[in-house]
Amino acid sequence: MADVWVAPGRINLIGEHTDYNDGFVLPIALPHAVRVAAARRDDGVLRVRSRQQPGVTEVPVRDLAPGAVTGWAAYVAGVVWVLREAGHDVGGFDLVVDGDVPLGAGLSSSAALESATALAVTELSGLDVDRFALARLAQRAENDFVGMPCGIMDQSASLLSREGHALLLDTRTLDTAHIPFDLAPAGLTLLVVDTRAPHRLVDGEYAARRAACHKAAEVLGVPALRDLTDVPTDLPDELLRRVRHVVTENRRVLETAELLRAGDLPAIGPLLTASHESLRDDYEVTVPELDVAVEALLAAGALGARMTGGGFGGCVIALVAAAEVERCAAAVREAFARNGFIAPGCFTATAAAGARRER
Template sequence: MADVWVAPGRINLIGEHTDYNDGFVLPIALPHAVRITAARRDDGVLRVRSRQALGVTEVPVADLAPGVVTGWAAYVAGVVWVLREAGYDVGGFDLLVDGNVPLGAGLSSSAALECATALAVAELSGLDVDRFALARLAQRAENDFVGMPCGIMDQSASLLAREGHALLLDTRTLDTAHIPFDLTSHGLRLLVVDTRAPHRLVDGEYAARRAACHKAAEVLGVPALRDVDEVPEGLPEDLLRRVRHVVTENRRVLEVAELLRAGQLRAIGPLLTASHLSLRDDYEVTVPELDVAVEALLDAGALGARMTGGGFGGCVIALVDADNAAGCEEAVQRAFADNDFTAPEFFTATASAGARAER
C-alpha cells in the first residue's frame, strides 16, 4: 500500500539573499504544499509522475547523475541521487506528485517537492536521517543535480516549520527558534500578491549575486558576509551595494524577530519596506511588477510591503489591517491595469505546519 508525504511551500517574512551568506532568515510555511504518494519497487527503477504534468520519467537509480533527468522531475531524481551519493541504501520507487504551490512564484515549490521526496524515500527505505540532515541533502540535490545554487532556507522552512510560528533560522549553525506569529489576533493579515511576473533564477542572475557575495567576503578576509558587522569602505561600488544589503538585511531579520517576540507585530511594517528598498537599490533583484505592487500597497495603507523570494519576478507580501485587505488588493489591481501588466493573484498567508506523513 502506498503512503502519502506532504511538504509545504514557504513565504519568507524577511531575510532575502542572506542564507547563502551564512546569515539569518525568518520564513513561515504555507498551507500550499506538495503531496507525494510513494511505494517501493524491487527492480531498482525510479518512476515519477505528476498530476500537474504530462508524461512519465523512468530511470534506473543506478544510472542517476546530474543531467540524466531534466525538468521538474530532476528535483525528485536529485534527492534519490544525493541520498545514494551520501551512502544510503536507496532503491527503486513509484512516486506520484500532486500539489498546489504556485509554480514560478518564488514560494519554493521546488523545495517542497524535494522535501516531500526526501521524507518519503527516507522513511520507506528505513533510513535514520534527521530533518536538519535531510534539509542539507535536499539543498545539495538542488545545487548539484538541478544546478540551482540556492541556500538552505527553503528546505529548512519546509521541513522544520511549525503551525502558528515563524522560523528564525541561523543558516550557519542551523540553530532555530520558533516565534509565535498570530496576525489574526492583532487584526492583521499577511497579504500575498502573486505578480505573475516570470520567476526565473537558473538563468545566471541568482548565481551572479551569490558569486559577488563570495568575492566580497574573500576581499574582506571573512568566511562569509555574515561576519561583516558594518558596511565597509573601499570596495568597488557593485560589491559595496551587495554587501550593504546583506549586512542591513541580517539586522532587519533580528529586529523583526525581537518585535514579534514582544508582540509588536504592527511595528515590523517599516522593516519589511526597508528590506524591499534594499533589494531594489542595493541587490538589484526586483522587476517593475514587484516595485509597482509595493508602491501601490503602501499608497493604499499597507503597514509594510516587500518582494519575497529570490526576486526577478514572483510575489510581494504586505502587512495589512484585516479591514483594509480588500482595498489593498484593489489598489494593486488598478496599478497593474494602468501598467498593462498581467492581472495579479492574491491570497492570505498563514503560518502552517512543516513536512509530514499522512496516512
C-alpha cells in the same frame, strides 16, 4: 494504497539573499503544499509522474547522475541520487506528485517537492535521517543535481516549520527558534500578491549575486558576509551595494524576530519596506511588477510590503489591517491594469506546519 507525504511551500517574511551568506532568515511555511504518494519497487527503477505535468519519467537509480533527468522530475531524482551519494541504501520507487504551491511564484515549490520526496524515500527505506540532515541533502540535490545554487532556507522552512510560528534560522549553524506568528489577534493579515511576472534571467543573475558576495567576503578577509557588523567603505560600488544589503538585511531579520517576540506586530511593517528598498536599490533583484505592487500596497495603507523570494519575478507580501485586505488587493489590481501587466493573484497566508506523513 500508497503512503502520502506532504511538504509546504514557504514565504520568507524577511531575510532575502542572506542564506548563502551564512546569515539569518525568517520564513513561514504555507498552507499550500506538495504531496507525494510513494511505494517501493523491487527492480531498482525510479518512476515519477505528476498530476499537474504530462509524461512519466523512468530511470534506473544506478544510472542517476547530474544531467540524467531534466525538468521538474530532476528535483525528485536529485533527492534519490544525493541519498545514494551519501551512502544510504536507496532502491527503486513509484512516486506520484500532486500539489497546489503556485509554480514560478517564488514560494519554493521545488523545495517542497524535494522535502516531501526526502521524507517518503527515507521512511520507506527505513533510514533514520534527522530533518536538519535532510535539509542539507535536499539543498545539495538542488545545487549539484538540478544546478540551482540555492541556499539552505527553503528546504529548512519546508522541513522544520511549526504551525503558528515563524522559523528564525541561523543558516551557518542551523540553530533554530520558533517565533510566534499569529496576526489575527492584532487585527492584521499577511497579504500575498503573486505578480505572475515571468522570471527574467533568474538563474544567471542569482548565481551572479552569489558570486559577488563570495568575492566580497574574500576581499574583506571574512569567511562570509554574515561576519560583518558594519558596512565597509573600501569596495567597488557594485560589491559595496551587495554587501550593504546583506549586512543590513541580517540586522532587519534579528530586529523583526525581537519585535515578534515582544508582540509588537505593527512595528515590523517598516522593516519589510526597508528590506524591499534594499533589494531594489542595493541588490537589484526586483522587476517593475514587484515595485509597482509594493508602491500600490503602501499607498493603499499597508503597514509594510516587500518582495519575497529570489526576485526577478514572483511574489510580494504585505502587512495589512484585516479590514483593509480587499482594498489593498484592489489597489494592486488597478495599478497592474494601468501599467499593462498581467492581472495578479492575491491571497492571505498563515503560518502552517512543516513536512509530515499524511497517511
